[in-house]
Amino acid sequence: MKSLFEALQQTIQRQQSCMLVTVIAGSGSTPRGAGAKMAVFPDGTTTGTIGGGALEYKSQQMAMEALQTQKTYTMEFKLHPNQVADLGMVCGGDVEVYFQYLDCAASETGILLQEILQALNKNADSWLITKIAGDGHWAAQTQLADRRLLSQMGFPAPLTNKTAIVDYEGGKYYAEPLQTAGRVYIFGGGHISKSLVPVLHPLGFRCVVVDDKPEFSDTARFPLAEETIQVPFTDFSDAVQIQASDYVIIMTRGHANDYDVLVQALRTDACYIGMIGSRSKLKTTREKLYADGFTDDDFNRVHAPIGLAIKAVTPEEIAISIAGELILVRAELS
Numbered sequence: 001m002k003s004l005f006e007a008l009q010q011t012i013q014r015q016q017s018c019m020l021v022t023v024i025a026g027s028g029s030t031p032r033g034a035g036a037k038m039a040v041f042p043d044g045t046t047t048g049t050i051g052g053g054a055l056e057y058k059s060q061q062m063a064m065e066a067l068q069t070q071k072t073y074t075m076e077f078k079l080h081p082n083q084v085a086d087l088g089m090v091c092g093g094d095v096e097v098y099f100q101y102l103d104c105a106a107s108e109t110g111i112l113l114q115e116i117l118q119a120l121n122k123n124a125d126s127w128l129i130t131k132i133a134g135d136g137h138w139a140a141q142t143q144l145a146d147r148r149l150l151s152q153m154g155f156p157a158p159l160t161n162k163t164a165i166v167d168y169e170g171g172k173y174y175a176e177p178l179q180t181a182g183r184v185y186i187f188g189g190g191h192i193s194k195s196l197v198p199v200l201h202p203l204g205f206r207c208v209v210v211d212d213k214p215e216f217s218d219t220a221r222f223p224l225a226e227e228t229i230q231v232p233f234t235d236f237s238d239a240v241q242i243q244a245s246d247y248v249i250i251m252t253r254g255h256a257n258d259y260d261v262l263v264q265a266l267r268t269d270a271c272y273i274g275m276i277g278s279r280s281k282l283k284t285t286r287e288k289l290y291a292d293g294f295t296d297d298d299f300n301r302v303h304a305p306i307g308l309a310i311k312a313v314t315p316e317e318i319a320i321s322i323a324g325e326l327i328l329v330r331a332e333l334s
Contacts (some may be wrong), residue, residue, distance in 0.1 A: 001037075001178070001204065002120045007047045008039050008102060009113040016042050017104045019063040019071070022130075023050050024074070024174045025096040025165060028209055034163040035176045040064060041077065055079065055095065063099055072101045072141070073134050098130070098174070100138040108139035115144055119179050123206075123243075126179045127159065131316065132172045150175060182245035182271065183208050183226065184326065185260045188252035189216030192276070195319040196249070197224050205247070205326060210240060212257075233257040236264065244269035247326060249306065251276040259288060266298050272329050274306035303329075 007100060010216060011018045013208040015259030017296050019040040026034055038048040040063035050056050053076055062075065076096045102109055117125045127150060131141045143289065153168045155175050163176040184200060186193050190212040197207045208227045211217040217230040231239040233252055248265045250258050250273070258275060260287070277285070282304050289299055308328070 001118070004037055004039055004048045005113060005116050005251075007118070009110070009117065010054065011039075011041055011249040012102060012104045012110050012113060013043040013106050014332070017067065018042065018102050019067050020096045020100045020102055020127070021050060021059050021063050021101070022174075023095050023228050024132065024148070024163070027094050038063075040067065042067065046091050055097075059099075060181045061095055066099050066101060070101050070137075072099060072136055072138070074098050088188055097134060100130075102139070103137040103293050105119075106137055109137070111165060112139045112142060112290075116178065119144055123181050123183065124179065125181045127175050129153070129175045130172055132165070132174055135145045144178070145175065147247060180204065180245075180330075182206075182243070182247065185210060185240060185242060186247060186251070187211070187236075188250070188257070189213070189218075189221060189228070190251065191315040192251055192322075193249075194221065195315045196322055197222050198203065198320045199323045200326065201225075203323060203327065205323075206209060208240075210236060211252075234262045236261070242268040242270050244271060247272040247274075247329070249274050249322065251306070255281060255284075259285060262302065263289075263292065263294075264300065266294060271333060272303065272318045272326065273301055274325065277316075279305070 006019060008020065021038045021040060023034050023036040027152040036050045038046050038050045038059065040046050040060055042062060046060060050059060074096055076094060079093045079095065089237060123145065127145045129143055129145045133141060134310050151157065153173060154166045155164050159175060159177065163174065165174050170282050183207045183302045184207045186196065186207055187210045189209050193209055197209065200207055206226045208224050208229060209217060210231060212230065212232050214230055217228045219228050222228055229239050242265065248270045250261045250265065252261060258277065262275055286299050303325060306325070307318060310321050312318045312321040
């Protein structure tokens, strides 16, 4: 999402208008759901995807035509044969696509893009609300929103990881999450962490790697991490403030360090705590937690062994299993 808006901003700064193509509704089987985006630029190149195949190819062609005529409009596509707007696809679903013109001559365009990029760097929930209309340009139809405005306009709650369309004061409005609060704190900068951060980053998870050794908390080792922090595992409370919307992943170099981090994590309201380890390690961990005054309810907060059960073995495979579990937890929370 961030890279797409950065590309749009760079194009607008070069005084070139462009198009934003968004799937705003869908039913049945479709390549991508509502919220999928693709930016189309004057030279015909694109960033992002709305599902590939015939749908994306046709939408790219239509966006190039709309760019020339400076048009904003919606189009419904049937993803099965012998229908209106037939694309020859066999998915069997329908999608509604919104083609929006980004006017480089309108000062609001650059201002809104800057506001969006600033919002993407904050640890706070934010949404984009767009009026669905057959004229006008993107910035005149779109605004940043918080929960208060969503509620005022009648959008359903929670809307953390979903999209919605409502009627409000005689118009139709589409809302989608721009930024979801919450970071993934990864304790331990070893092999799995090095594989995990590049997997989580394009999924919208903002990663912070925490380790007590400089070589394992080096920003060069984790170029896609939002931050790296060097701090003792025995007490990280001053350097790391874990919030209720945050995820904690524990995989340090040793069992003792894992336990130190786990005890501190259980004293937070983190929405997810996952710890790597064998079942025998978990049995020992449970016994130590009981001895330290923790309860079954505390231990049951811990996802362990961490990740989905896909028989992962290598660091790369384990990273995929952990990412899958975080996707599941995020979806259930919303």
